[in-house]
Amino acid sequence: MPDELNQEEKKGFKLALRVLSRKSRTCREVAVALERKGLSGAAISKSIAMLEELGYLNDQHYAYNYAVLKASEKLWGSGRISAELRKKGLSEEIVDSALDRLWNEMSEEEILERALKKKIASMKHVSGEKDRRRLYGYLSRRGFPVHLIVEKMKDLKITVPYET
Numbered sequence: 001m002p003d004e005l006n007q008e009e010k011k012g013f014k015l016a017l018r019v020l021s022r023k024s025r026t027c028r029e030v031a032v033a034l035e036r037k038g039l040s041g042a043a044i045s046k047s048i049a050m051l052e053e054l055g056y057l058n059d060q061h062y063a064y065n066y067a068v069l070k071a072s073e074k075l076w077g078s079g080r081i082s083a084e085l086r087k088k089g090l091s092e093e094i095v096d097s098a099l100d101r102l103w104n105e106m107s108e109e110e111i112l113e114r115a116l117k118k119k120i121a122s123m124k125h126v127s128g129e130k131d132r133r134r135l136y137g138y139l140s141r142r143g144f145p146v147h148l149i150v151e152k153m154k155d156l157k158i159t160v161p162y163e164t
Helices: 007-022 027-036 041-054 059-072 078-087 092-105 108-122 129-141 146-155
Strands: none
Touching: 007 027, 007 041, 027 041, 059 078, 059 092, 059 108, 078 092, 108 129, 108 146, 129 146
């Protein structure tokens, strides 16, 4: 730790490291955690700047890794991932960049198809209007674009409950 830091800045840096040791976080999340501990704005800014300089904090990497995890493991679409990343205090530019990179490496259509098949497998059948609405709502809440949902449901010969 650099010697030019005052006591409060050293405390902020140590607290920030402890927060990051549990799980990866955004700059904003670290700042909020340090604010809760009663640190001054200057100490928080200095701590975050040092963590970024040392490579412990990087919002762009965080956004991309979060997007990959949620798309591949949780089967989320771009809408849901985008909303969650914005809740974490990330800028529109960083979120858009992460999603562009993600969808260049993966296919949102394939993720949607996996989510659709997983949901259908958990249902006994998809025959009635109620089942179709339930399926459509499930995919919509996962953040997939409406046009993709409609396309995939039609591909599987499932009548779409809400024609657009």
